[in-house]
Amino acid sequence: MLEIRDIHVYYGDMQALRGISMEVRQGEVVALVGANGAGKTTTLRTVSGLLRPKQGEVWFEGKPIHELPPHQIADLGISHVPEGRGLFPMMTVEENLLLGAHLPRVRAQRRQMLTQEIYPLFPRLKERAGQLAGTLSGGEQQMVAIARGLMSRPKLLILDEPSLGLAPVIVQEMFNIIRRVREEQGVTVMIVEQNVMQTLQLADRAYVVENGEVVLSGDSRTLLDDEHMKRAYLGM
Structure with a gap:
């Protein structure tokens, strides 16, 4: 459904993404995890057309979208819920x-x-x-x-930090809602979260982003057992 192909994104002279590649298949929940400033939100903003890659491409349902304005990307079926609610x-x-x-x-x-x-x-x-x-x-x-x-x-719902600032009991409710969105409405979900454990339990697959690069990716269950993930993100 969504393919991100070797995108490089800059804020002025500062490079934020360094050759990010990933895909989201129809019906999946795919997570992007990593520390603040790693490039997760920049990736989402590039998909939704708020940023243009200096190099690389973004494809949605077999068509390139990286040069389209945000309203045209939204009309294709991508809905972006940014951090901060708005x-x-x-x-x-x-x-x-x-x-x-x-x-x-x-x-x-x-x-x-x-x-x-x-x-x-x-x-x-x-x-x-x-x-x-x-x-x-x-x-x-x-x-x-x-x-x-x-x-x-939307065909693809993009969520940026939906649990930010919420009490733990509300966070669990939020994740249950996201699960129902996929199961009951058939919406594909791409989610950025710092709540790594619960996110990996929700997602089918995940990408770990560090310093603007994907350093690890795979099935969520596999990542939960990965030693780097345990040390860096799961506090184990």
Whole structure:
């Protein structure tokens, strides 16, 4: 579904990605793990068109997308939920959700999507539909961000640090929601997380990124037993 081929990305003169290559197959949950500043978020931003690679290519469903603007990439079926949630605090939960259905191909179905797809997956958001988004708890705000990302009916959902700043019990709830998104809605997921243990338990495969390069990749179960992973990321 998604192929990242030897991409090199710069911020000015500073090179952030050094020949990153990875793939995401349809129906998978694929994780990117690594320390802060390793290049994980830069990889996601390049996939969604917010950054352009100086070298290399990004392909989605057999077509190159690395030179397309973000709105065209979104229209192809890639939805990016960035770190920080990006909600409109003085708008209601439902108003924030409806903004996610801005693409022409889904706009006419947005009310139906809310009642039949989003609220069954996020019943708490149905209860809070008329509440201002800025008054929600951190976990509820993250649910709104993910639900809004699903309102475009994506084929690939990109999540950047969805558990950041959340209490452990809410983190587990968030991971359960992501699992249901894949299982019940058939959405492929690419996730960046520092919560490595739970992420590897959720994901089918993972890539370990250090200093802008992939240093390790493979089946998540295999990585959980890898000595480098245990020492560097799992505290074992």
